[in-house]
Amino acid sequence: MKSGLIVLALAALAAGAPLAAQTASPGGLTKAQGTGTVEAQGTGTVEARGAGTVEARGEAEKVDIITPHITDGRHMELPSLNAAHGFAYEVTLPSGWPVFHIGSFTVDTSPTKLVVMLWVVAVLAIGLLVGAARSHARRHRLGLPPRGIAGAIEAIILYMRNEVILPNVGHHGEGFVPYLLTIFFFILIANLLGLIPYMATATGNISVTATLAIMTFIVIEVAGMRALGWKYINTIIFWPHDIPLLIRVPLSLILSPVELMSKLTKPFALAIRLFANMTAGHIVVLALIGVIFTFQSYLVAPAPLAMAVAIMLLELMVAFLQAFIFTLLSSVFIGLVRESAH
Numbered sequence: 001m002k003s004g005l006i007v008l009a010l011a012a013l014a015a016g017a018p019l020a021a022q023t024a025s026p027g028g029l030t031k032a033q034g035t036g037t038v039e040a041q042g043t044g045t046v047e048a049r050g051a052g053t054v055e056a057r058g059e060a061e062k063v064d065i066i067t068p069h070i071t072d073g074r075h076m077e078l079p080s081l082n083a084a085h086g087f088a089y090e091v092t093l094p095s096g097w098p099v100f101h102i103g104s105f106t107v108d109t110s111p112t113k114l115v116v117m118l119w120v121v122a123v124l125a126i127g128l129l130v131g132a133a134r135s136h137a138r139r140h141r142l143g144l145p146p147r148g149i150a151g152a153i154e155a156i157i158l159y160m161r162n163e164v165i166l167p168n169v170g171h172h173g174e175g176f177v178p179y180l181l182t183i184f185f186f187i188l189i190a191n192l193l194g195l196i197p198y199m200a201t202a203t204g205n206i207s208v209t210a211t212l213a214i215m216t217f218i219v220i221e222v223a224g225m226r227a228l229g230w231k232y233i234n235t236i237i238f239w240p241h242d243i244p245l246l247i248r249v250p251l252s253l254i255l256s257p258v259e260l261m262s263k264l265t266k267p268f269a270l271a272i273r274l275f276a277n278m279t280a281g282h283i284v285v286l287a288l289i290g291v292i293f294t295f296q297s298y299l300v301a302p303a304p305l306a307m308a309v310a311i312m313l314l315e316l317m318v319a320f321l322q323a324f325i326f327t328l329l330s331s332v333f334i335g336l337v338r339e340s341a342h
Contacts, residue, residue, distance in 0.1 A: 069200075074113070093110070093116065118208070120193065170339055184326070187203055210275075212326070213270040214267055220330070235337060238255035289305075
């Protein structure tokens with residue numbers, strides 16, 4: 001019973017800690033991006049410059065606690081022992097890195113919050129997997145089975161390889177195992193980091209999930225080209241050889257666009273599914289916690305807090321599930337294009 005209470009308390013802290021940092025307003029000054037500067041005077045008057053003047057009487061300020069948490073930005077929150085500032089302080093990420101112009105697009109290489117999170121995910125994935133591999137090799141030389149984290153990672157790798165990847169990719173699919181396992185652990189670690197206070201969910205950004213989906217799309221199509229050779233064109237142009245030419249031509253004109261569209265919908269589905277699932281849970285948790293600040297009463301706190309804890313526990317399962325589904329669908333798509341000639 002005590003351990004269960006401890007788990008619930010930790011989950012509640014994980015749900016509420018980032019919000020405390022965003023609701024605190026040191027010195028009574030709040031800046032709202034995109035709508036001008038909002039200055040909170042001591043009398044409770046709020047002036048919005050650039051969007052007209054709004055007067056709000058009272059001590060409380062309206063602060064957006066959802067959008068900053070699920071969007072990218074040039075600032076990051078780090079832990080602090082100062083309770084007046086919500087146990088967090090904000091740091092500005094370095095700017096002035098090279099800027100490239102590609103046609104009408106401008107690419108700024110200066111790091112953002114989610115870029116930093118991607119670096120953290122990559123470092124953790126490399127450290128975790130390389131460390132587990134070395135531990136496994138060391139214990140194998142001693143004639144001992146792996147233990148601890150190395151044993152857990154080995155179990156996950158063996159399950160994903162033998163039960164998910166190889167059965168769906170098909171014969172001679174060993175070459176796709178490293179890529180698909182890398183995608184699985186990268187997404188899993190990114191999802192789990194988003195549940196930790198002061199962190200951010202990189203996979204909750206459509207640009208990140210779209211990049212992962214495009215990489216997988218390239219792997220799928222290259223796998224089809226290598227497996228089918230010149231017959232790969234049949235996966236784009238529908239040209240049945242066992243029906244009369246008079247029927248074959250109109251069918252080809254109708255179904256070839258459908259075949260091409262089916263190719264493009266695969267990466268789209270991968271990107272949207274991961275992005276939507278990882279964003280929705282965070283929005284629900286933040287909205288539930290925001291109910292407490294909306295009513296400004298401890299009497300209403302238990303119900304939203306309990307529901308937020310339940311959603312956080314569900315998010316823990318979703319973090320594993322979405323990494324599994326992305327890897328499973330990638331394996332299925334690779335297997336489909338490789339076996340389409342048989």
